[in-house]
Amino acid sequence: MHLNTHLDVDLVAIEADDEVTALIEFTAPELNSKEPRPDATVQVVLDRSGSMHGERLEAARLALIALVDRLAPTDRFGLVAFDDTVEVVVPAGPLTNKTAVKDAIRSVHSGGMTNLSAGLLRGLQEARRVAGPTGATVLLVSDGHANAGIVDHDQLSGVAASAHTHGVTTSTIGIGLDYDERLLASVAGGGQGGHAFAEDGDAAGAAVAGEVAGLLSKTVQAASLIIRPEASVDSVTIWHDLPTNPIDGGIMVELGDLWAGEHRKLVIGLKVPAKVALGLARIAAVELRYVAVPELTEHTLTTELHVNVVPGDQAAGRIPNPVVQQELLYQQTQDAKRRAADALADGDVAGAQATLDIAGAALAAAPACSVELDDEAQILRSLREQTAFAPGTAAKTMWMEHSRKNRKRGRD
Structure with a gap:
């Protein structure tokens, strides 16, 4: 991993309050072609409610069959389908018999209402049951609203967030124009995964393929960024909708998993009260923690953010980055x-x-x-x-x- 920081201004006027914006960039390592890819775990949770009848369900089935073809026999795959009831179509496990798994996928037919929470909970259980050292990914595919079971957005987001603490990432794909976008985006946000909108079946297939391509190229997991502002800094603003938690002396931002070569950016704002002494002043320390895949070793990168306190006339001529x-x-x-x-x-x-x-x-x-x-x-x-x-x-x-x-x- 590489960690770089940039400030919009590195000069602040003495005895004057100021606000500094920091851009934090980090790049995940590329895949090592000499290292075998670690086994992946993909658990699909598929909406088979009545609204999925026809082209949508057929497109989803074809996308899942293509997914199975792409995975290795040692990868773990599972399929849970839900309407107002839940069925474990393919118990999560190694793909030792791809023909049987694809036949099971083709057997899924549309049914009744949309008990999304029951399907999600069962899928998360299956994912946790077989998750390997690199965790698991749950892929929730739906075209509707949760109209049975738990329907509260915050509750369902919390379920996904809880699963993420056990190494399970949840991504969501909404198909068509009738699904609840706030719900699926909220679940993906809690589960530290991505959310995609697929207007038709072809787009749904592409979204499934894209999510799995990233999963199979993962080189970093459990990444987090810790920002420890100096005691004099009034507040820190995170310009990203990411899970954050207060810790001793700072804030921890959960970044989740990173794909090979992924170049992530994070913008934070720091309110810097007036300084009474000229010269270099530290305003925050930054710490990036992550686990490298496939070796599963923990790493920590650190850096510091400094500003130069100067006379007011000198600060007035600064040019922001x-x-x-x-x-x-x-x-x-x-x-x-x-x-x-x-x-x-x-x-x-x-x-x-x-x-x-x-x-x-x-x-x-x-x-x-x-x-x-x-x-x-x-x-x-x-x-x-x-x-x-x-x-x-x-x-x-x-x-x-x-x-x-x-x-x-x-x-x-």
Whole structure:
């Protein structure tokens, strides 16, 4: 792993309060072609409720068959299907008989209501039962709303978060325009996985393939970032929707697993009270902890954040780092997408449009733009148009954008 930090400003005026933004970057190692890939554990939880009948369920079956073909015989695979009841279609275990597993997948047919919580809980049980040293991934595929069993978003997110403490990552794929995007995004957030929106069967297959491709190239697991601000720092802002926990002297941010070569970015803000002495001043220590795969060895990387306290006239001439400023604006744009998606889910189209307009104006007013920010401006314009004639599509797209660009910033 490589760890780098950048500040938007490294000069602060003496006897003046200030705020500093830090960009923290870390890159996972590439796969070692000489090392055998560790066995993977993939547990699929498939919605087979009545709304999945036809093309959606057929596309899901084909995607799972392709997944089985891609896995090695020593990898562990399981399939739980749910409607208002739960069936363990394929007990989780090594793929010693792929033909039988694929026949079992083809046998899944649509049924009744959507007891998502029962399916998720059973899938998590199966994943924990067979998880290897590198943990397990649960892939929840659904096209509907939870209308039986536990339906509370926070509860279901908490279930996924609890499983993650035992090495189980939960990712979600929503199919079509009728599923509850806030629910699936919340479950993925709690489970430290990704969330994808698949408008049709082909997109669902691609989403399954992409998630598994990442799983099979995992080189880091259980990564966390600890930020220990100096006692004089008033507050720390994490510009990412990631699980955070207070610890002695700081904050711990859970980063989850990283795929080979993944270059992740994290933006934090630190409020620095007035300094009374000139010279170099430390404002925070940063510690990255992770477990390397496949050797399963623990590693720790550390660095420190410093500012130079200078006279006010010298600080007045400072030039902020445009790379850090642009990354902060990028994350503020992702936050705007999340807030706009929430507004659409509540039926507030005008509120969603206003949020997107404000974010677009901030991008237009940026002193220096990048290709990424130009792309974001175009995305906001497209989403703004969609809110008028396809609010469901816009909301789901925004949740997927937020999951990929905020929670997993840097993951391809």
